[in-house]
Amino acid sequence: MNIALNIKHFHELLKDSDCQLVAISKTKSENEILEAYNAGHKIFGENKVQELTDKHEKLPEDIEWHMVGHLQRNKVKYLVPFVHLIHSVDSIKLIKEINKRGRKINRQIKCLMQVHIAREETKFGFAFEELVEFFQDKKAEEFPFVKILGLMGMATFTDDMDKVRSEFKELRELKDRLKKLNKNRNVEMNELSIGMTNDYKIALEEGSTMIRVGSAIFGERK
Numbered sequence: 001m002n003i004a005l006n007i008k009h010f011h012e013l014l015k016d017s018d019c020q021l022v023a024i025s026k027t028k029s030e031n032e033i034l035e036a037y038n039a040g041h042k043i044f045g046e047n048k049v050q051e052l053t054d055k056h057e058k059l060p061e062d063i064e065w066h067m068v069g070h071l072q073r074n075k076v077k078y079l080v081p082f083v084h085l086i087h088s089v090d091s092i093k094l095i096k097e098i099n100k101r102g103r104k105i106n107r108q109i110k111c112l113m114q115v116h117i118a119r120e121e122t123k124f125g126f127a128f129e130e131l132v133e134f135f136q137d138k139k140a141e142e143f144p145f146v147k148i149l150g151l152m153g154m155a156t157f158t159d160d161m162d163k164v165r166s167e168f169k170e171l172r173e174l175k176d177r178l179k180k181l182n183k184n185r186n187v188e189m190n191e192l193s194i195g196m197t198n199d200y201k202i203a204l205e206e207g208s209t210m211i212r213v214g215s216a217i218f219g220e221r222k
């Protein structure tokens with residue numbers, strides 16, 4: 001795997017687009033991350049709190065760290081001082097905790113709401129109607145130390161690319177719908193975090209603003 005070359009490939013691919021690359025570095029070493037960093041990349045994502053905080057401590061300060069995995073409430077406090085964006089907000093209880101911890105250090109924490117797609121295997125994420133209600137009822141205003149930038153989703157794990165495309169379309173439509181009915185000051189609803197190694201090309205065609213790519217940059221994980 002030539003990590004630097006892979007990074008350059010993605011930068012070239014995205015250079016005239018409104019989409020950012022979040023390089024998913026879970027299980028990868030600090031040296032591998034530095035290879036990507038030295039090739040000019042500064043946005044990295046991890047799915048475990050311990051690994052994320054360790055890497056944040058050891059690696060250059062100007063890296064933007066994104067949390068993309070399921071987040072337990074009792075670990076929120078370790079992330080809020082430095083995390084750039086939490087992609088995986090999947091319950092009201094979790095938003096409450098992020099808000100509480102943000103308030104303690106007077107920092108507004110940027111988040112995406114994770115949407116659950118019925119046919120996908122993970123059990124995490126909000127149902128479509130739950131989110132519609134949440135924004136309609138102006139619930140976000142109860143959490144002023146959370147800034148909701150948009151949605152995150154994962155397509156069903158399948159070779160059926162038509163199905164993947166239709167799921168991405170549903171997420172895009174949901175985002176647009178929520179943006180229209182949103183009246184909350186701390187909500188923007190401009191970001192759509194969709195697309196991984198196997199489906200980022202489709203995600204780009206369907207309006208992704210953040211692709212989360214691991215193996216296509218760093219190689220297969222063990």
Ligand SMILES: *Cc1c(COP(=O)(O)O)cnc(C)c1O
Binds near residue numbers: 047069196198213
């Ligand atoms: C691991 C992971 C990715 C990246 O997966 P690849 O298939 O290696 O690109 C993206 N998003 C989340 C939430 C992940 O856990």
